[in-house]
Amino acid sequence: MSVRVVSAVRLVQQRSIVVLIGLLVALAGLIEIIRPGAVNASWVSNILEFAAPLGILAAGQTLVVITGGIDLSVANVATAAAYIMASQAPYGVTRAIVAGLLVGVVVGLVNGVGVAVFRVQPLIMTLAMGLVVTGSLNVYSQAAIRSVPGVPAVIHALGSGTVLGYVPVSLFLWAPLAVLLILGLRGTGFGRLLYALGDNLEATRLAGVRAWQVLLANYAACGLLSAVAGLVLSGTVNAADLSLATVLLLPSVAAVVIGGTSIFGGSGSYSGTIVGALILTVLNSVLTLLDVPDAVKQVLYGAIIVILAAAYTRVLGHD
Amino acid sequence: MASTAVAEAPRPAGFRFGRAARRYGWTVAVYALLALLMVITIAIKPDYGSFEWNTLTLAALPLAFAAVAQTIVVLSGGIDLSVGPLMALANVLALRAMLGHDLNYSLVVALIVLLEVTLAGALNGAIIVVTRVPDIVITLATSFIWAGLALLVLAKPTPGIPLDFQNLAQGSTFSPWVPNALLVLLVIPLVWIPLRRSRAGLAIYAVGSDRNAAFRSGVNLGWSRLLAYAVCGFFAACGGLALSMTTGVGTPLAGTYYTLSGVSAIVLGGVSLAGGRGGMLGPVAAAYILSLIPAVLIYLGIDPNYGQMIQGVLIVIVVMIGGLGVVLRRA
């Protein structure tokens, strides 16, 4: 390979986020071509509004993937949190929100106990817990509620309200959260430990780290973030049904992978995930614009994720 | 610490038995659990007859195939999160083609569907091998693709599987206590036993247990893994056809439950998610256990909605116990 190409690839590897943003812009450009005039401030606002729940869901996923794990229960937790919040809302909105968030924390803790204390593989632990959550939610909905609960006004405003006409309210939640996570991963002991655990669990043990403490806290954090995402999502679509967030499981993992975090753990960042989430949301927008039936959209979505992941792995030479 | 050769004490006499116990112990335990559950079921419902037994074998059949499909991939060191959607795809393809036809035509359709979905499984494997993207990501994405295709083939649940075809599983040709649904399971050993004995089968185990060692022994990693995914596709297709036979309906969205339950069944069945270890007997028994639980609940008069939750809790407990074993051995 010529020197130019090598240094170009090296640049991409180190500044992968630049490439991702470029891809994002390219996709937006594509929309503009398909339908001139579509890419305006209102469109951007829309994208941010729909990207926020995914971005927050993918935040939890990022934390878990960095440690070399995966959380396949995030969508179920998000759905459950929203449902419980909505069903408890008539008895007090604050209480309901706390209840919803608590669901996330509790499930996260159980996941953490399974993975950290009992050394169960994250894939199977979170898969099983997802089943428990869905099953429990079904039971709860049958027992407690007659009809699908409504979403309280506060949450609705959070999910779909805008400030000054264009800035989504949820951005005021997402942005500080993003800053907290990015800085936290980079500059706190906890962040360092997440990367360390993902890279070499045995090494952390030899250095005196009690891994179970970190993992437990991490999965709980992921659960909490999933719950938050669920609440925001219910506000965005103004509904809290039993399959609210089911479709977001794949995108939550895809955003993390496309954003450059290795699924094997030990590296990555939330900033990449954010761009990944934005790309996926814009991608969804493109497919919607092409006016294809939902099923075709689904097929194309899956196919494009495969292509993006493949291209990313090839270019960045992940082993 | 570096692994230096440690001078080993001479092995005690019971060592051979110990090793056999460890290898087959889990499988025996699972069958014991199944037997126990059956005893409990009959105790709860004394008039448990061949009809109930038939119902159970029908319910367990698709899940058993899903578990077997997943087992092969996991043995090779991977995982396939698209097993459920592959089953759904087979199911709806079968319905679409079989609608309004007779048994012979349906059988031909069945063969074609088996081929098609096997190829889909092979495609899963090919993508994984060629792109080098981890299997979790790829199969998560392809699960979307197969589910979407299933929806394109059949937009909503539609009945119409020819009765004769259904009876292949639903009837009891030989004896009421050996229903057809049990006989259909024979497909599994028919395919698995020759495969396991063959070089290809050995290669699959090798790739799963130590990829580097397998590579250095001359195993073609790519083809072996592709084969594992293709065979997974084959059994997923069987599962989808089983769905057609047992329900008589084409359901495009049936998939997701079977992916989760399939993985659960293989963990319950003693197959190591790390790869290279395990067989078919355990997962099939586990599939029966998982299918028995909703039935037991109904007999107990408990709301069947608890079924899913209890299945999940059971899996969680089982894997935690399994993990505990590992932890205690370390300390």
Added chain:
Amino acid sequence: MGTKPTGRTPTIPNNLTTEVSDFKQLQERIVKLMLGPVADEVAAEAASPSAPATGAVAVEVRDLKAGILTDITFTLRFGEVLGVAALEGQGQQELFECLAGVRRSESGQIVVGGKTRTFRHPADAIRTGLVLIPADRLQALLRQRSVRENIALPLVNRISRWGPINTRREKRRVEKAVKRLQIDTRVQSEVRRLSGGNQQKVGIARWLVGGFQTLLCFDPTRGIDIGTKRQIYGLIKELAAGGSAVLLFTSELPEIQLACNRVIVLFGGRLVDEMPAAEADEKALLRAAHGLPAEADAEQQA
């Protein structure tokens, strides 16, 4: 340079090779040529063996039993480098693992700072000042992470340290350690790109930053180039001179005399011999390591 019996090597009747009269001399000559100007410095370090230290007791091991290890009793003092000599698999791994908290002993006591300790996790051992440098350095290192993160790892190993990192202070401490160990690479580099020698130095630097009282070095120079080897031994002696206690196992018996004050020998899981470094030449060690009683004299004929 491999294990060869000391003594004379017969001449090879071939007019392309010259007569070799003393193998050991040849070895030194080759090393000198390889190291260049560093050679003299290194030679000075490999000077006369040090005498046993007389500092306070750092670690006392009593009747330790674990795996093949039986009835191990010895004392390690501050200020000394205690060498462990043994052939492969004679229990040295179990000993180090017990002291590092990686493995539970079956019976016996480990006394640190006057108190009997129970180690259930390496963190327990580290709390009492015992840290481990394993032979397989990649076991202890984070391959994808930077040198800096690797070295600073002990600084975040407790819940109380999960909070924000003082980056300036961390950088200072890391760079100090890097300089002392002469790790010739940028602190941002990923550890997996480093040479084996540098990697091992990172492993040691970590504990310079993290703090320790007793260093447990298990074959720290395995597979490392000779220059770095001598550097590491030099550092070990420095650390001991500065007051730390060091327990050192190396599979290369000739090097024991280089670094240690005193040597204990393990064979079949038992402590079979103990000698001051002055007596611990390769011959004596080999005899003891094979479980043979010490011989008074006499060189073996080749």
